[in-house]
Amino acid sequence: MPFVDVSGLRMHLIDEGDGSPLVFLHGFPLDHSMWDGQRRGFRSSHRVLIPDQRGFGKSTNRNDIVSMDQFADDVAAMLDAVGAEGSVTLCGLSMGGYVALAFARRHAHRLGRLVLCDTRSLPDTPEMAENRRKLADRVLTEGSRIVVDAMLPRLFGPHTNERHPEIVDAVRNVMLATSPRAIAAAQRGMAERPDSTPSLSEIRVPTLVIVGEHDVISPPDEMRAMATAIPNATYVELSEIGHMSPTEDPVRFNAALQDWLAR
Template sequence: MENMKLVDGTSYFSCGEGDTVIFIHGVGLDKSMWGGQVAGLQKHFHIIGYDMLGHGESPEPQSEATIEAYANQLERLITELKLDKPITVVGFSMGGLVARAFALKYAHRIDRLVILNSVFNRTEEQRSSVLSRCKEVKKLGPGANVEAAIERWFSKEYRAASPAQIDAFRERIVTNSKNGYLQTYQLFGENDNYGVSQLDTLSIPVLVATGELDVGSTPEMAYELARNLPNAQVVVLDQQRHMMPVEAPHQVNDMLLAFIQGKPKQEQLEQSQQEQVILQEVVNGA
């Protein structure tokens, strides 16, 4: 799998064959977080992952960049790669906000949308906590709250069993561009309700998923976001934290495969029960 760059400097990889699925990482991470999804899904799909503005090997965001700038980066990727058929977009955490903004601005591009471990309608306490972390980053740089983040993101069992993986994530975070990380983190902290008044215009199938123990992207947020979408379903993975695409790739891949391939609801439910996945469909505010 080779890393490539667009004319605008966006770094991406491309592998597999079939319908295209584009993956968007979260704040402080990069396209390498999707290794488990590449291993499990490239035999089914054409997979693309890319580095957001200010992350990995992609260029810095312009000063005062908005969330639309991140959506426009994805549009440039799709245009330059000449992806003419509608695609599936999978956004994780901040990537979920970018995916939401992209879907609202470029609805004709998307066939299905997956929002993983993302945020919606934070409480004032939750929003204050995130913005407080932004202030720490502004003062001390990307490593300001890395240990607390790792503790939130991963279970203690995974941290103990996979120290090399944890070290790699720690290194990825602390070596981020201070400017790119801070700008993106601020957008993440301020845009949980981005486009809320337009969400009912998204008629495409949407999967909103998170972990039962994700304290920053809670199941309550997932259900509430889905209630604002006309064609959404919610999956909450039992006992999983924020980094479930990394910590539980088999469960996440099976969930994505079922959703993207459009298996009947009953078949999805049976599969979910076998894997101890809690599945609830939310349609038209039900």
Template sequence: MPAQPTIVFLHGFAESQAIWTDFLHKFPEGYQLLTLDLLGHGANTEAVPDYSMEAQAQYVADQLAEQNVGKVLLVGHSMGGYVALAFAERHHEKVAGLVLFHSTALPDTEEKQANRIKNMEFVRKNGVGKFMDSFIRPLFAPANRDKMQAQQELLENIGKATPDATVLGGLEAMRNRPDRTQVLRDATFPVLFIDGKDDAAVAVDSLLPQLALPAESHALLLGNVGHLGYFEAPERTRRAVVDFAASVAANAS
């Protein structure tokens, strides 16, 4: 069996590595898997002065170096994808493959930047708890919102446990992140795009032109799935990641 790169799973904004628990529980044996709590998230809540994608990527690089991890296949959900792209920009030689899991290399549009500012104002005025009460539910596809109450509650609880400084810093960092489509153009590694056709955060229409940028790209676009494919379609998205990882390992051998 070809040597497997370590698969590193990066969660999204106001999430934690706990989002991957069920997703990875049924992952086939033989893979080296690593999950991390990004700066300010999960159990990693010590305040830091910088929540930028670059700072998060450097944190990931430091953790990999500390654990003596070599080449990696990065799986980034939403903001985790932004971090993965920033990592690939700085540490291209360490990346064996990249999965943009409901994520994009494009910067925020002006409309989205304005929404980030509104959200920051809401958090300052009302707190993270109130923000999470309305933030999580629209991330699910309409067909899944009522039948996935347990998953919604889990994400709300994770979000409500995220410090105000992290939420505010993350919103600002996402608003300020640059266009990283050049990372896709320069990629010597394959890229897998996973998105939901009902994803209100990363619209499929905005993602399609990006599929043509890497030298090798793969895509899984799913109906009745919003922004949370690891909950909304776990078997299909897990299989896509597993098959992609096997392909990456075979090509690297």
């Protein structure tokens, strides 16, 4: 089932394996492929669901702005479309984490476990939000490369940049292929996202908070504070890697996730 029709869009979806649903939500401006290591690592034990979120990868989008709530509602509609009943484990990185937090607020009854990877609960500052809106306007006229140039140097830890250029190149290629319209719509949506910090204490499901040691976008200190605020949270920090922890070191990321899922 490579495509499903949900919430007015045609969503591209990886759906492999059997067992309890394990949903992975990619970061910005990426697609399902960033989770290839987890797809291979968990499809023998779980039903792995990895959507291209609205406008990204092979999924369609007609909106000029896509809120985190809309992305979250898309996930809920996707679960309905594929018959994924009961509670799910939802794992989101960066923007995918914003979506996961929105899902926890809006669809808490469907959430069994939550994994927050290299993400933030805080909203943008007014300056950051305005910069997002300006970049959204520019990308529509100048193309996706301006986002790649702005973001790529900050995504990876020094170890990955120096020793694994193939990982950096693969992510660069996905970013370059991303639709400028999708980039602009998501940027505008992220600029308007609410502060999720007050709702962290309301998360009642087991939660894994995982971050790379050298993440400069979602710093470890900030994510450690998130874990402290969530009642039943486990904090894991992976050494030598940056913002793209599941892509930079899928072996250690998968081991941490598997250990937590087994508890």
